[in-house]
Amino acid sequence: MKSGEQPPRSDTMIGEPPAASPRASDGVRGQRSSAASEASEQRTGPRMISIAAFGALELRVGTIRSAEPHPNADRLLVLRVDLGSEERQVVAGIRAHYDAPTLVGRQVVVVANLEPARLRGVESQGMVLAATDSERNRVVLLHPDEAVPPGAVVR
Numbered sequence: 001m002k003s004g005e006q007p008p009r010s011d012t013m014i015g016e017p018p019a020a021s022p023r024a025s026d027g028v029r030g031q032r033s034s035a036a037s038e039a040s041e042q043r044t045g046p047r048m049i050s051i052a053a054f055g056a057l058e059l060r061v062g063t064i065r066s067a068e069p070h071p072n073a074d075r076l077l078v079l080r081v082d083l084g085s086e087e088r089q090v091v092a093g094i095r096a097h098y099d100a101p102t103l104v105g106r107q108v109v110v111v112a113n114l115e116p117a118r119l120r121g122v123e124s125q126g127m128v129l130a131a132t133d134s135e136r137n138r139v140v141l142l143h144p145d146e147a148v149p150p151g152a153v154v155r
Helices: 034-042 051-055
Strands: 059-069 077-082 087-092 107-111 117-119 122-124 130-133 138-141
Touching: 059 087, 087 122
Parallel strands: none
Antiparallel strands: 059 077, 059 107, 077 087, 117 122, 130 138
8 A cells, every 4th residue: 555545445344243255055156045044044953964074973882881970970970881992981971860780781872983071080082872851851871772792883
Protein backbone atom coordinates (compact mmCIF):
# COMPACT_ATOMS: atom_id res chain seq x y z
CA MET A 1 0.00 0.00 0.00
CA LYS A 2 1.31 3.43 -0.97
CA SER A 3 1.60 6.27 1.50
CA GLY A 4 -1.71 8.11 1.90
CA GLU A 5 -3.84 5.27 0.45
CA GLN A 6 -6.74 3.87 2.43
CA PRO A 7 -6.83 0.12 3.06
CA PRO A 8 -9.53 -1.71 1.07
CA ARG A 9 -12.92 -1.71 2.81
CA SER A 10 -13.97 -4.98 4.37
CA ASP A 11 -17.56 -5.98 5.02
CA THR A 12 -16.41 -7.98 8.03
CA MET A 13 -16.27 -6.16 11.34
CA ILE A 14 -13.48 -6.72 13.83
CA GLY A 15 -14.37 -9.57 16.16
CA GLU A 16 -16.98 -10.96 13.76
CA PRO A 17 -16.43 -14.62 12.89
CA PRO A 18 -15.39 -15.29 9.29
CA ALA A 19 -18.04 -16.51 6.89
CA ALA A 20 -18.30 -20.26 6.66
CA SER A 21 -16.40 -21.74 3.78
CA PRO A 22 -18.45 -23.59 1.18
CA ARG A 23 -18.55 -27.37 1.36
CA ALA A 24 -19.25 -29.83 -1.43
CA SER A 25 -22.23 -31.14 0.52
CA ASP A 26 -23.82 -27.68 0.56
CA GLY A 27 -25.13 -28.06 -2.98
CA VAL A 28 -24.52 -24.88 -4.96
CA ARG A 29 -20.97 -23.72 -4.38
CA GLY A 30 -20.89 -21.13 -1.61
CA GLN A 31 -24.64 -21.21 -0.98
CA ARG A 32 -26.68 -23.59 1.13
CA SER A 33 -29.99 -24.62 -0.27
CA SER A 34 -32.92 -23.59 1.88
CA ALA A 35 -34.02 -27.24 2.10
CA ALA A 36 -30.61 -28.27 3.48
CA SER A 37 -30.68 -25.40 5.98
CA GLU A 38 -34.16 -26.26 7.18
CA ALA A 39 -33.32 -29.95 7.44
CA SER A 40 -30.23 -29.28 9.55
CA GLU A 41 -32.12 -26.89 11.83
CA GLN A 42 -35.01 -29.32 12.32
CA ARG A 43 -32.78 -32.36 12.95
CA THR A 44 -33.20 -33.31 16.59
CA GLY A 45 -31.68 -36.78 16.45
CA PRO A 46 -28.06 -37.76 16.97
CA ARG A 47 -25.31 -36.08 14.96
CA MET A 48 -24.69 -38.06 11.79
CA ILE A 49 -21.22 -39.42 10.96
CA SER A 50 -19.83 -40.80 7.74
CA ILE A 51 -19.24 -44.47 6.99
CA ALA A 52 -15.52 -43.66 7.00
CA ALA A 53 -15.75 -42.24 10.54
CA PHE A 54 -17.65 -45.31 11.72
CA GLY A 55 -15.11 -47.55 9.98
CA ALA A 56 -12.37 -45.94 12.07
CA LEU A 57 -13.80 -47.62 15.20
CA GLU A 58 -12.21 -50.95 16.03
CA LEU A 59 -14.90 -53.01 17.76
CA ARG A 60 -13.79 -56.38 19.07
CA VAL A 61 -15.26 -59.06 21.30
CA GLY A 62 -13.43 -59.52 24.58
CA THR A 63 -13.78 -61.97 27.43
CA ILE A 64 -13.69 -60.50 30.94
CA ARG A 65 -10.97 -62.29 32.94
CA SER A 66 -11.30 -60.26 36.15
CA ALA A 67 -13.47 -57.51 37.56
CA GLU A 68 -12.74 -55.46 40.67
CA PRO A 69 -14.22 -52.35 42.27
CA HIS A 70 -12.29 -49.20 41.38
CA PRO A 71 -10.24 -48.12 44.42
CA ASN A 72 -11.17 -44.43 44.10
CA ALA A 73 -14.70 -44.41 42.63
CA ASP A 74 -18.00 -45.85 43.79
CA ARG A 75 -19.49 -46.15 40.29
CA LEU A 76 -16.58 -47.74 38.42
CA LEU A 77 -15.29 -51.27 37.93
CA VAL A 78 -11.80 -52.16 36.71
CA LEU A 79 -12.00 -55.00 34.18
CA ARG A 80 -9.22 -57.13 32.69
CA VAL A 81 -10.43 -58.07 29.20
CA ASP A 82 -8.88 -60.73 26.94
CA LEU A 83 -8.89 -59.46 23.34
CA GLY A 84 -7.19 -62.53 21.89
CA SER A 85 -3.75 -61.13 21.07
CA GLU A 86 -3.56 -59.06 24.26
CA GLU A 87 -5.21 -58.37 27.60
CA ARG A 88 -6.44 -54.86 28.35
CA GLN A 89 -7.51 -52.99 31.47
CA VAL A 90 -10.83 -51.23 30.94
CA VAL A 91 -12.53 -48.97 33.48
CA ALA A 92 -16.33 -49.06 33.15
CA GLY A 93 -19.10 -47.11 34.89
CA ILE A 94 -21.25 -50.18 35.52
CA ARG A 95 -20.68 -50.85 39.22
CA ALA A 96 -24.26 -49.93 40.18
CA HIS A 97 -25.61 -52.43 37.66
CA TYR A 98 -23.30 -55.44 37.93
CA ASP A 99 -21.60 -57.36 40.75
CA ALA A 100 -17.95 -57.71 39.80
CA PRO A 101 -17.67 -61.50 40.29
CA THR A 102 -20.64 -62.18 37.98
CA LEU A 103 -18.83 -60.54 35.05
CA VAL A 104 -15.88 -62.93 34.96
CA GLY A 105 -16.09 -65.12 31.85
CA ARG A 106 -18.67 -62.93 30.09
CA GLN A 107 -18.05 -61.69 26.59
CA VAL A 108 -18.48 -57.98 25.83
CA VAL A 109 -18.00 -55.64 22.88
CA VAL A 110 -14.97 -53.37 23.32
CA VAL A 111 -13.91 -50.23 21.46
CA ALA A 112 -10.29 -51.30 21.13
CA ASN A 113 -8.72 -48.30 19.43
CA LEU A 114 -9.49 -45.52 21.90
CA GLU A 115 -6.57 -43.59 23.29
CA PRO A 116 -5.86 -44.63 26.88
CA ALA A 117 -7.47 -42.41 29.51
CA ARG A 118 -7.02 -42.11 33.27
CA LEU A 119 -10.28 -42.41 35.17
CA ARG A 120 -9.92 -41.43 38.82
CA GLY A 121 -6.25 -42.40 38.70
CA VAL A 122 -6.60 -45.77 36.90
CA GLU A 123 -5.73 -46.18 33.22
CA SER A 124 -8.46 -47.43 30.89
CA GLN A 125 -7.32 -48.94 27.60
CA GLY A 126 -10.67 -49.17 25.83
CA MET A 127 -14.41 -48.97 26.42
CA VAL A 128 -17.09 -51.61 26.84
CA LEU A 129 -20.34 -50.94 25.01
CA ALA A 130 -23.64 -50.97 26.88
CA ALA A 131 -27.25 -49.99 26.30
CA THR A 132 -29.17 -47.79 28.70
CA ASP A 133 -32.73 -48.67 29.67
CA SER A 134 -33.79 -45.42 31.31
CA GLU A 135 -37.34 -46.65 32.01
CA ARG A 136 -35.96 -49.35 34.31
CA ASN A 137 -32.87 -47.39 35.36
CA ARG A 138 -30.42 -50.04 34.21
CA VAL A 139 -27.40 -50.50 31.98
CA VAL A 140 -27.00 -53.68 29.92
CA LEU A 141 -23.66 -54.79 28.45
CA LEU A 142 -23.63 -55.67 24.75
CA HIS A 143 -22.45 -59.17 23.90
CA PRO A 144 -22.52 -61.64 21.00
CA ASP A 145 -25.45 -64.11 20.74
CA GLU A 146 -23.01 -67.02 20.84
CA ALA A 147 -19.49 -67.41 22.17
CA VAL A 148 -16.78 -66.35 19.73
CA PRO A 149 -13.01 -66.32 20.12
CA PRO A 150 -11.65 -63.32 22.07
CA GLY A 151 -10.54 -60.63 19.66
CA ALA A 152 -13.23 -61.40 17.06
CA VAL A 153 -13.95 -58.29 14.99
CA VAL A 154 -17.45 -56.80 15.23
CA ARG A 155 -18.69 -55.70 11.81
